[in-house]
Amino acid sequence: MNRRELKGLDLLKLDGCVKPTSDEGVFLIRSESNADSWYKVSWNNRKWTCECKDFVQKEKKCKHIWCLQYWLALKRLAVALKSETAGNICPHCSSSESVVKRGFRYNMSGPKQTYYCKKCKKRFVERNAFLKMKNAALLILTALDLYFKGLSLRKVKDHLRQFYGRDLHHTTILKWVRKYSKLIGEYVQGLNMAFGDRWNADETIVTINSRYIRLWALMDSETKLLIAYKLSKRRNTEEAEALFEKGINRAGKPPLEVITDGFAGYHEALQKLSQKIKDAQHDSIAHFYGPLTGEINNNFVERFFGEIKQRTAAMRGVKSE
Ligand SMILES: [Zn+2]
Ligand SMILES: [Zn+2]
Structure with missing residues (x-):
């Protein structure tokens, strides 16, 4: 990872660092030094451009573009994780093996996936699914980031326990590395960049x-x-x-x-x-x-x-x- 990429990852940690706009392929990225100022990053001719001084002068991917690419990767990862993390534990009996998807229920915020527990024969609707997904995605992204910075699996594990309070087995982290590194790599390198899922x-x-x-x-x-x-x-x-x-x-x-x-x-x-x-x-x-x-x-x-x-x-x- 180069300096700009690391700074982009730092930016990503700020809350609400990326704002999609109503224009196609145009995003606003929060300035690191001033929370009220934003840089416009746009998708033109199959590449990202930014209006910041660094990009205009050097024409290299600036930290804002890196931040956006990781943000999009995070979103994509969240979708990929959805089926694994959302709603697969029954809130009635805590069983995780007996839950199956059962269509959608509609309410004010749109369709919600409903689930059926074969063990206790009750239905339930997904709750806080996006929050769960986002947290899981962020944890995985952090683990992969540290791993590719050269930290050993045990050090990554220690870091996640210390900063996220999550006690994971190091083989879990290795599984993530194998499973998601290609997905994120493609995204961050700008392949399949234009379209989401x-x-x-x-x-x-x-x-x-x-x-x-x-x-x-x-x-x-x-x-x-x-x-x-x-x-x-x-x-x-x-x-x-x-x-x-x-x-x-x-x-x-x-x-x-x-x-x-x-x-x-x-x-x-x-x-x-x-x-x-x-x-x-x-x-x-x-x-x-x-x-x-x-x-x-x-x-x-x-x-x-x-x-x-x-x-x-x-x-x-x-x-x-
Ligand atoms: Zn920039
Ligand atoms: Zn149940």
């Missing part, structure tokens, strides 16, 4: 050359970047599937979560794709759909459609596929 899909009607046509869009929840779009006459499972296939080709990987409205074609398409990617050893895709409210919504895709509709003249050059 949660995608939003939606469609709308636009007029092109005074004909009505359906516009489909697939966007990345984290960066608000457009992953793929397509135009079609019909609204069916095949068209939805083609949209997702296009997105997976473009991103070079399938998503872990997809958010859509209640159109059944999305669900069928994702089930088909989940089967395909399972054969290729990928995790299956979780699908959130139906009434979208609160944190889980399609608002930014709708904003994107709004902008497109205002510029339909510019769409005339776009050929139907």
Whole structure:
């Protein structure tokens, strides 16, 4: 790790160090010396740029970019950890082996995963899942960071006990290193950087050359970047599937979560794709759909459609596929 990278990791420890903006691929990173001032980091031409003096003068990844990349890695890790840490202990009988996922329950903050305990035959909803995930992700990221700084597994273990109050076996840490270092490494090196693991899909009607046509869009929840779009006459499972296939080709990987409205074609398409990617050893895709409210919504895709509709003249050059 170089000096800028270490400083970026230091920045990451500040609370609320990264603020996503409503612009696609634009984030604000808190200044280290002044909590009220922020640096804008943007994704342009497949690389990150920062407006700070260090980046402008040296054109090297500054601490703000490192901070953002680790922050995104942390998010990605949190998603990967979700199935392992969220809700798998029954709050009624504390059993951990007998809990299975059982659909979703909707409330003000959007869909919540519900679980069923086969041992005591009770249902429960995930609680503080994000907090649990974030803490687990931070612990793992810290462990990996120390390990790759050259500390022995026992020293890493001592550090985690001293600073996080967690008593872990050193083989657990080794397991993390093996399991997550590739994932984080790819992210931090900037591979697969553009797109996260949660995608939003939606469609709308636009007029092109005074004909009505359906516009489909697939966007990345984290960066608000457009992953793929397509135009079609019909609204069916095949068209939805083609949209997702296009997105997976473009991103070079399938998503872990997809958010859509209640159109059944999305669900069928994702089930088909989940089967395909399972054969290729990928995790299956979780699908959130139906009434979208609160944190889980399609608002930014709708904003994107709004902008497109205002510029339909510019769409005339776009050929139907
Ligand atoms: Zn910077
Ligand atoms: Zn139970």
